[in-house]
Amino acid sequence: MRPVPADTEAWNAYLAEGNARQARKRVSADVILRDLTGRILTVNPTYKEGWDLPGGMAEENESPDAAAVRELREELGLEITIRRLLVVDWVAPHGPWDDQIAFIFDAGTLPPAQAARVRPHDDELSEATFLPVAEAANRLRIRQRNRLNAAARAISDGSTRYLRDGVEAW
Numbered sequence: 185m186r187p188v189p190a191d192t193e194a195w196n197a198y199l200a201e202g203n204a205r206q207a208r209k210r211v212s213a214d215v216i217l218r219d220l221t222g223r224i225l226t227v228n229p230t231y232k233e234g235w236d237l238p239g240g241m242a243e244e245n246e247s248p249d250a251a252a253v254r255e256l257r258e259e260l261g262l263e264i265t266i267r268r269l270l271v272v273d274w275v276a277p278h279g280p281w282d283d284q285i286a287f288i289f290d291a292g293t294l295p296p297a298q299a300a301r302v303r304p305h306d307d308e309l310s311e312a313t314f315l316p317v318a319e320a321a322n323r324l325r326i327r328q329r330n331r332l333n334a335a336a337r338a339i340s341d342g343s344t345r346y347l348r349d350g351v352e353a354w
Contacts, residue, residue, distance in 0.1 A: 210284040213252035214239030215291040216270060216335050219299040223314035226323060227259070230310050235323035237288065237332065238312070248287040256291070260312060261305040264291040270338040271331050273347035288335045326350065
């Protein structure tokens with residue numbers, strides 16, 4: 185017999201059991217951060233092949249936007265403000281990984297002096313540089329490239345894009 189909400193302890197145990205059975209999603213949160221010329225910040229991770237957008241994986245019970253802010257502080261020493269959501273991408277299971285929800289946020293534009301000082305602050309990144317969108321896209325893996333291109337379109341037309349495995353859903 186299912187408990188009733190009035191029996192708080194039994195009801196919470198019942199809900200916790202249901203929660204434990206539900207799917208959990210990995211969450212990544214990256215940002216588009218520009219300099220005054222419109223180039224975007226790209227980073228070269230030391231722990232995987234290819235370049236990436238700045239950001240990373242959310243920790244347990246951390247919101248995607250908070251994860252992006254934390255990752256830029258830890259990896260680049262930057263204090264950013266999230267301006268808006270640009271892209272949400274559902275990533276299908278691949279290799280050893282379960283599915284994932286990937287977010288890209290607009291973090292605005294850095295002033296020239298600050299952009300000139302951007303450097304990796306930990307051993308997860310070997311390089312950080314501002315590149316034109318097309319050049320940055322060419323350095324990224326296909327999944328990330330598709331997200332970047334969708335984010336660039338979202339910036340230009342003021343929309344938010346939803347992708348399924350890197351392909352715009354509508």
